Amino acid sequence: MVERGENYRRRVHDLAVTQDGHLVADVVGGESYLTLVWMTGDTPDHQCSCPYAGPCKHAVAVILTYLDHIRSGKSVPKIETDELDARLSAHGLAGGPEQALDVEKARAGLKAMSKAKLVEWAMDRFADDPSLFDTLPLASPLTDKALTQTVARLRRRIRETASEGGWRDHWDHRGYTPDYAPIRAQLEKLLKGGHEAVVAELGEEIFERGTAQVEESDDEGETAWQIRECLAVVLSARGKTQQPAAKLMIWYWDKLMNDEYSLLEGLEPPVEEARLSRTDWREVAEAFGNRLASSPKPASDDRWSSEKYRRERLLACTQSALFNAGEDERAIRLMIEELPYCDNYVELVQCLLASKAYDQAAHWAHQGFHKTLDDQPGIAWKLVELLVEIARKRRDWLLVAALRAEAFVWHTNMDKYRDAEKAGRKADCWQQVRHALLRFLETGTAPSSTAGWPLPATGLQWSGSRFSRTFPEHNDLIAIALYESRTEDALRWFREAPNQDYHAEAVAKAVAGTHPDVSLEVWRRKAENLIARVQPRAYREAVPYLSRMEKLLQSLGRGDEYRDYISALRLRHKAKRRLMEELDKLETRQRRGRR
Numbered sequence: 001m002v003e004r005g006e007n008y009r010r011r012v013h014d015l016a017v018t019q020d021g022h023l024v025a026d027v028v029g030g031e032s033y034l035t036l037v038w039m040t041g042d043t044p045d046h047q048c049s050c051p052y053a054g055p056c057k058h059a060v061a062v063i064l065t066y067l068d069h070i071r072s073g074k075s076v077p078k079i080e081t082d083e084l085d086a087r088l089s090a091h092g093l094a095g096g097p098e099q100a101l102d103v104e105k106a107r108a109g110l111k112a113m114s115k116a117k118l119v120e121w122a123m124d125r126f127a128d129d130p131s132l133f134d135t136l137p138l139a140s141p142l143t144d145k146a147l148t149q150t151v152a153r154l155r156r157r158i159r160e161t162a163s164e165g166g167w168r169d170h171w172d173h174r175g176y177t178p179d180y181a182p183i184r185a186q187l188e189k190l191l192k193g194g195h196e197a198v199v200a201e202l203g204e205e206i207f208e209r210g211t212a213q214v215e216e217s218d219d220e221g222e223t224a225w226q227i228r229e230c231l232a233v234v235l236s237a238r239g240k241t242q243q244p245a246a247k248l249m250i251w252y253w254d255k256l257m258n259d260e261y262s263l264l265e266g267l268e269p270p271v272e273e274a275r276l277s278r279t280d281w282r283e284v285a286e287a288f289g290n291r292l293a294s295s296p297k298p299a300s301d302d303r304w305s306s307e308k309y310r311r312e313r314l315l316a317c318t319q320s321a322l323f324n325a326g327e328d329e330r331a332i333r334l335m336i337e338e339l340p341y342c343d344n345y346v347e348l349v350q351c352l353l354a355s356k357a358y359d360q361a362a363h364w365a366h367q368g369f370h371k372t373l374d375d376q377p378g379i380a381w382k383l384v385e386l387l388v389e390i391a392r393k394r395r396d397w398l399l400v401a402a403l404r405a406e407a408f409v410w411h412t413n414m415d416k417y418r419d420a421e422k423a424g425r426k427a428d429c430w431q432q433v434r435h436a437l438l439r440f441l442e443t444g445t446a447p448s449s450t451a452g453w454p455l456p457a458t459g460l461q462w463s464g465s466r467f468s469r470t471f472p473e474h475n476d477l478i479a480i481a482l483y484e485s486r487t488e489d490a491l492r493w494f495r496e497a498p499n500q501d502y503h504a505e506a507v508a509k510a511v512a513g514t515h516p517d518v519s520l521e522v523w524r525r526k527a528e529n530l531i532a533r534v535q536p537r538a539y540r541e542a543v544p545y546l547s548r549m550e551k552l553l554q555s556l557g558r559g560d561e562y563r564d565y566i567s568a569l570r571l572r573h574k575a576k577r578r579l580m581e582e583l584d585k586l587e588t589r590q591r592r593g594r595r
Contacts, residue, residue, distance in 0.1 A: 005060025007222050011175065012065040016079035023066055024079060024087065027058035028174055034091035037062050049091035142193065151198055154186050155205065162209035165216035166223035175219060180226040187233040196237040203234030207255065207263065214261045228263050238270035245271050246280040250287045257313050278325045285321035289334075292318050297341050312342045319347075328355065336364075343372060346379060349386045353393070362390050366459055381407070384460070397427040402455035405433055405447060409440060412476045414483060429454040438480070444471040472496075478503045487511050491518065516552055523549050524565075531569075536578045543586050550590055 022038040046059035168175035210227035248271040322331035345368025352361035401423040408416040424430030436447035474497035481490035508522035530542035
């Protein structure tokens with residue numbers, strides 16, 4: 001209940017404190033409900049206009065919202081008695097908590113009524129609110145007629161609840177969430193009464209209609225959460241049916257394949273995988289294998305179709321069942337057969353690697369790299385990582401270093417440079433590799449063609465980047481020089497770079513002690529570019545650069561130069577009042593810092 005109340009805390013409006021210290025607020029759910037919360041001793045109590053009989057999410061949301069106000073120091077307004085009475089009366093709660101149910105008095109009054117009078121009284125209440133009927137305990141055992149009527153009534157309620165999607169207006173915090181709580185309560189009663197087959201049947205409709213409802217909804221997941229709570233009961237019911245374990249797993253995996261909105265995510269499956277024998281897994285593999293065989297085969301250039309996606313999922317189910325059945329060779333053969341349709345190279349190589357079939361794994365990793373490099377580079381470079389893992393398993397450190405160096409050449413960045421360095425040091429050849437990689441960044445010359453290149457060929461047929469590249473690659477050369485604390489080299493490449501913005505701050509910080517004028521020029525340019533935006537936020541962002549200038553110039557004994565610069569800056573931008581305020585605050589802080 002607390003978790004559901006969390007989802008409603010943004011729906012709390014007009015929170016107020018009554019003269020008696022109670023909390024009152026409107027909470028928007030399927031409609032707007034008035035909720036009153038108070039303490040009875042150390043226990044919170046509530047009254048709400050919603051139809052839910054027990055502790056409700058609306059009361060939880062009111063309490064959480066009140067606590068948010070306390071933590072943030074935001075005051076909660078008082079509500080006058082007349083206004084409170086009007087709000088309570090409008091929602092049928094006139095009298096507030098002081099009219100809360102006297103349980104003993106109510107019990108005595110009901111006992112005093114004859115059976116006929118009690119039935120008549122109850123029927124009047126049901127006429128006013130038909131949903132109250134579903135709060136009655138089910139007769140045990142239910143007659144066939146009563147069960148049929150109960151299921152028909154519940155099915156109507158499912159269809160009514162699923163008929164409109166949830167929505168959320170982020171601007172005024174209004175919205176609507178379908179209320180599945182009564183449906184879940186009825187499902188639990190049916191399950192407790194031994195009607196698991198009925199719950200399982202109703203679950204099919206909840207899943208189908210709920211999926212369509214979530215697709216139409218425009219909320220923050222509240223609708224899906226409501227449906228998921230019902231499906232948790234359905235999965236439990238499935239597990240209590242007399243279906244064989246294999247049939248249950250086939251049903252469950254089939255639902256997962258069609259679960260487009262993760263309605264089953266995080267729920268307990270109806271059967272644990274450990275319960276299935278190898279014979280059971282063969283039955284599961286046969287079921288999904290037959291579907292895979294009859295599934296349309298996508299064209300070789302059809303990379304993103306729904307047919308391909310479904311085929312990939314069918315393959316995943318079939319191969320998993322085969323592995324669990326102990327038929328590893330059959331699973332591997334199937335995966336190889338599906339490569340032209342599913343591009344499942346990564347999964348195949350991972351399976352072969354896990355079984356220590358390193359030669360086969362390396363073979364298919366190379367095949368997959370060449371097949372996917374142009375159209376699906378993400379797959380290609382996952383395969384490179386797997387080739388690295390294979391080389392590690394074989395303790396072939398030179399090959400690991402070669403693959404890391406090639407990955408850097410393909411897509412230069414500091415992470416890949418550090419990977420290449422680590423591998424090169426492990427292979428005891430980093431200096432030669434480093435020289436070749438830096439030469440590549442300067443000239444574009446392939447590292448393997450550099451004299452003294454110590455690494456073996458990777459078999460990946462390196463042919464250069466698919467992106468247009470211009471050498472020298474100044475940004476990478478600057479980043480590496482800074483990483484290696486070669487500040488003079490970093491400054492040299494920085495001065496030659498056609499675009500100095502990317503590494504300007506890092507270079508300025510690195511050379512402040514050796515080339516202060518470079519740092520001062522970078523910070524001055526950054527500050528003045530921000531000031532030129534004529535935005536209060538930009539003025540605030542400019543202040544740290546001015547502060548750095550002041551500290552550096554003071555350390556150099558050139559404080560007058562900074563003061564002259566600020567005076568000129570004030571004169572040039574004197575019409576910018578908000579900038580002047582920021583400069584005033586900066587100078588105040590600087591004076592305090594010098595005391």
